[in-house]
Structures are given as structure tokens and as C-alpha cells.
Amino acid sequence: MTTYARPNTQGSLIDFAGQYENFIGGEFVPPIKGKYGEVRTPVTGQVYTSVARSTSEDVDRAVDVAWKAFPAWSRASNAERAEVLWKIAERIDEHREEIALAETWDNGKPIRETLGADIPLAADHFRYFAAAIRAQEQVSTQIDHDTVSYQFREPLGVVAQIIPWNFPILMAAWKIAPALAAGNTIVMKPASETPISLMILVERIQDLLPPGVLNIVEGKGSEIGTVLSRHSKIRKLAFTGSTEVGRDIALDAAQLLIPATLELGGKSPNIFFSDIADHDDGFYQKALEGFNLFAFNKGEVCTCPSRALVQKSIFDSFVPRAVERLGTAKQINPLDTDCQVGPQVSARQRDKILDYIRIGKQEGATVRAGGGPGELDGDLAGGYYIQPTVLEGENSMRIFQEEIFGPVLALTPFEDYDDAIRIANDTSYGLGAGVWTRNGNRAYRAGRAIQAGRVWTNCYHMYPAGAPFGGYKESGIGRETDQVILNAYQQIKGLLVSY
Numbered sequence: 115m116t117t118y119a120r121p122n123t124q125g126s127l128i129d130f131a132g133q134y135e136n137f138i139g140g141e142f143v144p145p146i147k148g149k150y151g152e153v154r155t156p157v158t159g160q161v162y163t164s165v166a167r168s169t170s171e172d173v174d175r176a177v178d179v180a181w182k183a184f185p186a187w188s189r190a191s192n193a194e195r196a197e198v199l200w201k202i203a204e205r206i207d208e209h210r211e212e213i214a215l216a217e218t219w220d221n222g223k224p225i226r227e228t229l230g231a232d233i234p235l236a237a238d239h240f241r242y243f244a245a246a247i248r249a250q251e252q253v254s255t256q257i258d259h260d261t262v263s264y265q266f267r268e269p270l271g272v273v274a275q276i277i278p279w280n281f282p283i284l285m286a287a288w289k290i291a292p293a294l295a296a297g298n299t300i301v302m303k304p305a306s307e308t309p310i311s312l313m314i315l316v317e318r319i320q321d322l323l324p325p326g327v328l329n330i331v332e333g334k335g336s337e338i339g340t341v342l343s344r345h346s347k348i349r350k351l352a353f354t355g356s357t358e359v360g361r362d363i364a365l366d367a368a369q370l371l372i373p374a375t376l377e378l379g380g381k382s383p384n385i386f387f388s389d390i391a392d393h394d395d396g397f398y399q400k401a402l403e404g405f406n407l408f409a410f411n412k413g414e415v416c417t418c419p420s421r422a423l424v425q426k427s428i429f430d431s432f433v434p435r436a437v438e439r440l441g442t443a444k445q446i447n448p449l450d451t452d453c454q455v456g457p458q459v460s461a462r463q464r465d466k467i468l469d470y471i472r473i474g475k476q477e478g479a480t481v482r483a484g485g486g487p488g489e490l491d492g493d494l495a496g497g498y499y500i501q502p503t504v505l506e507g508e509n510s511m512r513i514f515q516e517e518i519f520g521p522v523l524a525l526t527p528f529e530d531y532d533d534a535i536r537i538a539n540d541t542s543y544g545l546g547a548g549v550w551t552r553n554g555n556r557a558y559r560a561g562r563a564i565q566a567g568r569v570w571t572n573c574y575h576m577y578p579a580g581a582p583f584g585g586y587k588e589s590g591i592g593r594e595t596d597q598v599i600l601n602a603y604q605q606i607k608g609l610l611v612s613y
């Protein structure tokens with residue numbers, strides 16, 4: 115076990131500045147109107163720095179600078195751009211611990227997750243898209259003996275990217291890597307709950323990027339998010355966040371007649387078929403772990419397996435064992451490598467989750483585990499902790515239908531295969547799903563029948579580059595984390611030449 119020293123204290127890997135600016139044109143610049151907002155760490159609830167609170171003038175400035183950088187960046191060869199991405203990956207690896215610590219302090223996610231997943235996955239995304247752009251083929255077709263049709267893939271221009279607070283670094287990597295690989299320049303707005311960790315990353319990579327290629331504007335969604343998403347000089351919108359804001363972004367894109375990729379909310383089912391209990395072996399133990407993965411990243415995951423569907427015949431044996439195991443999940447200082455469940459990102463988010471727990475109880479759900487705020491001592495008592503909670507009820511309840519975005523599991527039994535698929539698909543969302551079974555045929559059929567963009571079988575929460583990720587239904591439009599996303603950052607120029 116290692117406990118990382120808290121930032122701004124002796125021996126820490128990181129000493130935060132008192133104030134963070136915007137990153138525009140390759141340098142850190144103060145917001146034009148000089149406004150700043152406080153930033154709190156969810157670990158203790160205390161203010162630890164402040165950040166630019168930008169206005170429309172800052173957005174205009176970033177967009178203009180990004181357009182100035184576009185001609186040179188878009189004309190660089192794929193090999194040259196790939197080299198920059200590759201070096202960014204190396205730099206992230208080099209500063210892995212520092213960036214992980216910043217991410218944990220900014221967001222509250224346990225250091226074991228930031229060190230073991232978020233930061234290495236972010237680096238790998240840059241490597242993957244460096245390789246993908248090198249491998250992308252340009253097409254030419256012979257029309258007749260003397261005529262050839264050439265298809266060129268061209269970047270779109272300046273793209274706007276708006277990201278959420280639940281995976282600040284990884285969401286930035288998912289968006290920056292393909293957009294830059296394809297030759298676009300970027301204006302990105304991080305979430306105002308988690309504005310700092312990306313700035314730490316940018317500090318580390320700024321010398322690798324030509325000025326203006328990547329610009330970060332800090333501020334509130336309601337103040338500058340809308341300015342960015344309605345900006346007449348933007349050529350594409352990429353958004354991850356709530357379905358509600360996603361709808362507005364789609365309308366803005368329609369108004370501007372530009373493409374938008376949207377990665378939105380979810381209410382993912384995690385289905386446990388009875389054959390998992392045929393033997394009490396390693397597979398069964400893995401399924402018990404799989405049940406509890408709703409608490410990963412304190413449930414603040416768009417694909418959180420927030421509905422557990424357990425076959426009736428094993429319900430009374432499987433659920434108590436899984437819940438007992440959940441009781442051993444450590445909710446301690448997230449800077450401790452043993453911590454498994456960190457604090458929620460904000461007091462607002464914590465209160466929203468506690469409200470949902472109350473709603474579940476009022477609707478008649480039975481509390482099988484947790485059900486209240488986390489109990490931590492000292493200055494951690496000021497953090498936004500919630501006990502991992504299991505509520506048993508029916509799929510028609512609000513706790514089964516609405517995205518809670520916390521460590522709260524809605525649990526219900528099912529009769530047979532058809533019943534499981536019916537309940538799984540009885541949602542307006544379609545982002546992720548889990549299927550646990552020893553039967554390959556059943557796994558395949560369920561995987562095809564569930565209306566979700568990603569179905570994990572006998573595993574969950576794997577997000578490798580090279581596997582497409584995105585939503586069905588109200589969970590979004592488009593697929594990221596795979597080379598198919600390059601199409602969303604490119605347009606095709608056809609050149610028909612008669613020789």
C-alpha cells in the first residue's frame with residue numbers, strides 16, 4: 115500500500131499553482147475580462163486553486179488562433195502528425211504519476227484507477243491514432259482507360275470539443291488524438307467541476323505542439339459552452355455529457371449545418387444468467403466482482419452497470435454473496451492505493467445521488483447495501499462520499515430508468531432469457547451492457563439482442579483503443595476510440611482527372 119502525499123504539501127509529486135489560465139496559441143493567457151472561479155477538491159471539499167472563468171471574447175480569440183494554426187497543421191504529412199502524437203504518449207507515460215495525482219485531486223477518483231487505467235489508456239489513445247492515421251489508405255479508382263477518380267481525406271478545420279468531469283484526461287485524449295491525427299485544430303472546453311488536471315497535462319506537452327493547434331478555454335457550460343457550440347467559425351462539434359445538453363448541441367449543429375458526435379448518458383443492464391452458479395470456481399468469483407463494478411469510478415461512468423438483472427433461480431444465493439463482497443470495498447483516502455471508492459465529484463452530484471436513494475426508498479425499493487453518505491474522519495469528512503448502495507426493486511421505478519451517475523445499483527430478478535432481454539431493452543438509453551454466462555451460444559444471442567453500442571461478455575469496464583464505443587437510442591450518435599472516428603473528423607474531396 116502506498117499513500118501519495120497531498121498536493122501543495124512537502125513531498126508531493128505536484129504543487130498546484132494558485133491560479134490557472136486558458137491555454138491559447140501555445141501559451142497560458144489570462145481570461146480577457148480577468149475573472150476567475152474557485153476550484154474545490156472533492157477529496158476534502160476544500161478550495162485548492164482557482165481557474166479562468168472565460169467569456170465569449172476568450173472563445174473568439176481561441177477560435178481565431180486555431181484557424182491561424184490550421185493551414186500548416188493540416189498540410190503536415192500524416193507521418194509528421196503521427197510523430198507528435200507518439201511523443202505526447204511518451205510524455206504522458208513519463209509524467210504518469212503526476213498527472214494521475216492531479217486527476218485524483220481534481221475529480222476524486224481513486225489513485226489506483228488514475229494510475230492503472232485513466233492515464234495509461236490516455237497515452238495509448240495517442241499511440242493508437244498515431245498508428246491509425248499512418249495506416250489510413252487514400253483511394254483512387256480507374257473510371258475508364260484514361261480517367262481516374264481520386265479520393266482525398268481532408269480535415270474539417272477548427273473543431274469544438276466539450277468534455278465532462280467523470281474522466282477528464284481520458285475524455286480529452288479520446289477527442290484530441292483523432293482530431294489532431296486527421297489534421298484539424300481544436301478549441302476544447304473542460305468541465306468546470308474538473309478544470310485542472312488537463313492543464314497539468316498541457317503544461318507537460320506544450321512544447322510538442324505547434325502553437326494554436328490545441329487550445330483550452332476554461333469556464334462554465336452555460337456561459338461559454340453555448341458560445342462555442344454556436345460559433346459560426348466552428349466546423350464540427352464533439353460532445354460528451356448529459357443527454358439533455360446533448361440535445362441542445364445537436365440543435366446547434368443543425369443550425370450551423372455542421373456534423374456533431376455525441377456521447378451521452380446510459381442506464382446499462384448487467385445480466386447474470388443462472389449457469390454462472392453451476393460451480394463455485396474462478397469464473398463465479400469473477401461474476402461476483404462483475405456485479406460490484408457499478409461502484410467503479412464511484413459510479414460516475416456513462417456505461418456504469420447500474421441495473422443488475424439476476425436470474426430468479428440463483429437470486430437468493432448469488433446476491434447475498436455479491437453484497438457481502440461489496441461490504442469489503444474500501445472507502446478511504448483516494449490517494450491511498452488501497453482505496454476502491456472515492457468521493458463524488460461535487461456536493462451537487464452527491465446531493466443528487468442521495469435524492470435518488472430517497473426516491474428509491476419512497477418507490478418501495480429494498481435497501482440491500484449502503485443507503486447513505488460515507489463516513490470518513492478528519493478533513494476527509496468534508497469530502498463528498500457516498501456508501502456503495504444496492505436497491506432492489508422493479509424496472510419501472512425511476513431508479514431503474516433515470517441516470518443516477520453514482521455508486522447506486524438498481525437490482526431486479528428475471529425469469530428466463532426472453533424476460534432478461536425485455537428488461538434490458540426497457541430503457542431510453544443504449545450505451546453499454548454486461549452478460550455473464552458460461553454458455554457461448556446464449557452470450558452471443560444476448561449480445562446481438564441487447565440494444566446497446568457496447569456489450570461486454572464475462573467482463574466489463576474495458577475501454578481499449580481499437581474497439582468502437584458509442585450509443586444506441588438516446589445514448590448518442592457516433593463511435594469513438596476506434597479508427598472509424600477519423601471519418602467524423604474528415605471530409606472527402608473527389609478529384610476526377612482525365613489524362
Ligand code: TAP
Pocket residue numbers: 276277278279280303304305306307333334335336338339340343354355356357359360362377378379380415416517518519
Ligand atoms: P453536462 O451538463 O452535460 O456537462 C458536460 C459538459 O458540457 C461540461 O463541460 C459542461 O460545462 C458543458 N455544458 C453544460 N451545459 C452546456 C451547454 N448548454 N452548452 C454547451 N456546453 C454545456 O453534464 P453535467 O452537468 O456535468 O452532469 C449532469 C449529468 O450528465 C450527470 O449527472 C450525468 O448523468 C450526465 N453525465 C454524463 C456523462 C457521460 S460520459 N455520458 C458525463 C458527465 C455527466 P460545465 O461543466 O461548465 O457545466
